[in-house]
Amino acid sequence: MSSSNDTSRPAVFATTQWTRVLAARGESPDARAALSELCEAYYRPVLAFIRSWTGDDDRARDLTHDFFSRLLGGKGVAGVDPQRGRFRSFLLGAAKHFLADVRDRELAARRGGQHEHVPLKPETDTSPGNDPLDPQTPRFEMEFDRQWALTILDRVLKALASEHEQAGKSRQFEVLKGWLTGDVEGRSQAAAAALLGMHEGAVKVAIHRLRRQFRELVKREIAQTLDDPAQVADELRYLLSILA
Structure with a gap:
């Protein structure tokens, strides 16, 4: 996590810090801002998890909206202990x-309740052997974690893009970011150098520096969701295994 005097990088995924999550229990302006940012940062993993359960995009979006409304409505995070566990696990x-x-x-x-009774028929999803999908199903959890990992990487890439834009190096970042994402499309470093009007040796150095910045930002963002910095390496390995 960056030091308090590090102002060179914009905050990325800051909404997942445990202190911000706890602040979300209140009604202060900071709490409301934390809630809004939290929804934005973790919307995609939750939507993916709920979509896996429903199998319907529109219903998944409606339920995701309801989920965050309930979670962030006041008491959803009231019992969260910032000293225990990962925020990712709490959200899942x-x-x-x-x-x-x-x-x-x-x-x-469907069985009566306060709604109109719907009789069971062989083709209904409440028939024996065809119960509604269980949200505990491991493959749904894997989809949540995969989207969590992709979201972290996406946020970090956006942070790096912002840094390069501020430094007047947007073109350089666009050409070289493929060496971070693996999407170089057969382009050689010599070809990248020609595109940028740089020596190939300078491009090699720039790629090395970019990879180092990328790794450090990913670690910093992961650290924001943990109570113990010693867990960062384990989380990073897990993130990479999910995307492998």
């Missing part, structure tokens, strides 16, 4: 509980 657990509640309410409605 909250999404599981939310979907389990949705499933239970829908089952109750």
Whole structure:
């Protein structure tokens, strides 16, 4: 995590810091800002998880909106302990509980409840052997984690792009970022040098520096979601394994 006097880089994924999450319990301007940023930062992983469960894009978006409204409405994070666990795990657990509640309410409605009774038929999704999808299913969790990893990488790439823009090196970043993402499309470093009007040796140095900056930013963003900095290496290995 950057020091307090490091102003050269914009805050990335800052909404996942435990202190901001705890602040989200209140009604102060900072708390409201934290809630808004939190929804933006973690919208995609939660949407992917819920979409895996519903199999329907429109319904998934509606449920994701409802999930964040409930989670961030006041008491959703009231019991969070910033000294325990990963925020990623907390958010996934909250999404599981939310979907389990949705499933239970829908089952109750179909079986009588306070809604219009819908008789069971062989083709309905409440027939034996065809129950609604279980939000505990591991493949849904894997999709959440994959989107979490992609979101971190996307946020870090945007931070690096912003840094290069401020330094007047946007063109250089656009040409060289493929060496971060693996999307070089057969382009050689010599070809990149020609595009940028640089010596090939200078391009090699620039790529090395860019990779180092990228690694450090990824570690910093991961650290913001943990209670113990010693866990960063494990989280980074897990992130890489998810994307492998």
